[in-house]
Amino acid sequence: MTAPDAAPVRPGEELPLEALREALRGRVPGDVDALEVLQFPGGFSNLTYLLRLGEQEYVLRRAPLGPLPKGAHDMTREANLLSRIHPVLPVAPEPLLVVEDAGVIGSPFYLMERRRGTVVRTSLPPEYRELPGAPERLGAALIDTLADLHAVDIDAAGLRDLGKPEGFNRRQVDGWAGRWRRAREALKDTGDLPPPAELRDELVIAWLEAHTPNETAHALVHNDFKLDNLMLDPRDPGRVVALLDWEMTTLGDPLVDLGLTLTYWTMPELPGGAPNRVGAAAPGFPDRDALVARYEARSGRRVADALPWFEVLGHFKLAVIVIQIFARYRLGQTQDPRFAPLAKQAAWLMRRAWELIRTQDARE
Structure with missing residues (x-):
């Protein structure tokens, strides 16, 4: 094949x-x-x-x-x-x-x-378009795999030494904030990012710092869990063949994974600018609340009330990831033309994080 x-x-x-x-x-x-x-x-x-x-x-x-x-x-x-x-x-x-x-x-x-299967990126591939309920089954496979990852008994599996879950959420904020500031400094003279007063990046960081929760659990955390890191059976979008890209895996709070997964799922455009035709806004796919409900059912844990902070972190973290990549491109360290739109994507993610914060503050 x-x-x-x-x-x-x-x-x-x-x-x-x-x-x-x-x-x-x-x-x-x-x-x-x-x-x-x-x-x-x-x-x-x-x-x-x-x-x-x-x-x-x-x-x-x-x-x-x-x-x-x-x-x-x-x-x-x-x-x-x-x-x-x-x-x-x-x-x-x-x-x-x-x-x-x-x-x-x-x-x-x-x-x-080498594993063989279908990777779904920005649209439903041809092999799934005629399958009844394919979008719903794909969303279920995504969230069930995440819950199963978090259900791994790290002690029974001898994985406790992979990381230090205590204080994980605070380290996430500190680490990603430092990376953001270094990338922003590298781009300070290029004009690719709006000024901080418009971007609200430091306000986002301050809010994350002020509201950092204690860890909700200690679990195996993939740290970049998203749809196109799954490989699926070409005949069955509900069967996962492989979970890929384990570079940032560690031990920590499983809701960090869920927050980032929801960030990807609800974005109108994916990194690089391609329209997101397989996420919450696409016909037939489960929306954000449906994914959260399925995660709760699969994991047996109530998580919805704790999620807002983790979704803000997810948007901020993805903004950092894409601005770091863009900075390497802008400074001539890589030539991949796919990276050219990423500064605008990072700015959008940061603004969206600020919108989520304002919505959350209005509820409290």
């Missing part, structure tokens, strides 16, 4: 084939001399490739190009996480090989098993 989502490698993101062949030779099954490399076009962070070694296929993950924040995009950590999570949560793909030598392709990387 071919890889419908894989395409020729983007210019500037090619892999050094000879060095890669030698690094793989004798370490994984397959015909290394027949190596063929394609690239998965989705995502704005780590680079993901399809490797074909004759009849064998693998997925390679590496950090993005350009200078990176300290500790970010750690492929060795991500592979180690997957090796421990895969046995207790089978939707997590199995890592097969880690290469820590950055000299091979320009950064450490790892190979994981």
Whole structure:
């Protein structure tokens, strides 16, 4: 079966084939001399490739190009996480090989098993359009997978050392606020962001700091849980084949995941500017309240009253993620043209976070 989502490698993101062949030779099954490399076009962070070694296929993950924040995009950590999570949560793909030598392709990387399925990005794909109830089943699969992730017994699975859940919410605010300010400083002379008085970014940060709740639970947190990080059965949008992109996974408050998931689900446009035709505003898809109700039913926990703070954090966190990517693009550290609209997207997210705050304050 071919890889419908894989395409020729983007210019500037090619892999050094000879060095890669030698690094793989004798370490994984397959015909290394027949190596063929394609690239998965989705995502704005780590680079993901399809490797074909004759009849064998693998997925390679590496950090993005350009200078990176300290500790970010750690492929060795991500592979180690997957090796421990895969046995207790089978939707997590199995890592097969880690290469820590950055000299091979320009950064450490790892190979994981190749899983086949449908990734839904901005619209319902053709294979689902004639299936009865496909939008509702897709939304259910999204939220059920999130609840199941949070239901993993971190102590029984031996995962307690993956992070420090105590104080997680406060660290989220402090960490993302610092990243936002550094990216804003890097762009201060470019005119790409509105002035702080218009953007209200510092007011958003101050509100998050003043209202930071204690953790509602200690759980495995994916930290970037969204629809296009799921791979689905092409014949059944209600069956998840894989959950991808585990780079930021840690232990913390599960509502941080839910808040970000709802952020993505309710946005009119997804990062990059594509209209969101698979979210809360699209015909047939469950709305925000329906997702929350299903999460409560699946998890057995009442969460609706606590969610406003986490949804503000979700909008703020996504604003930081996209402005960091845009800053790398604006400063010439990466050439991917998909990044050009991200400054406007970050500004929209920040303004939306402020609107949510004003709505919440009016209710109190």
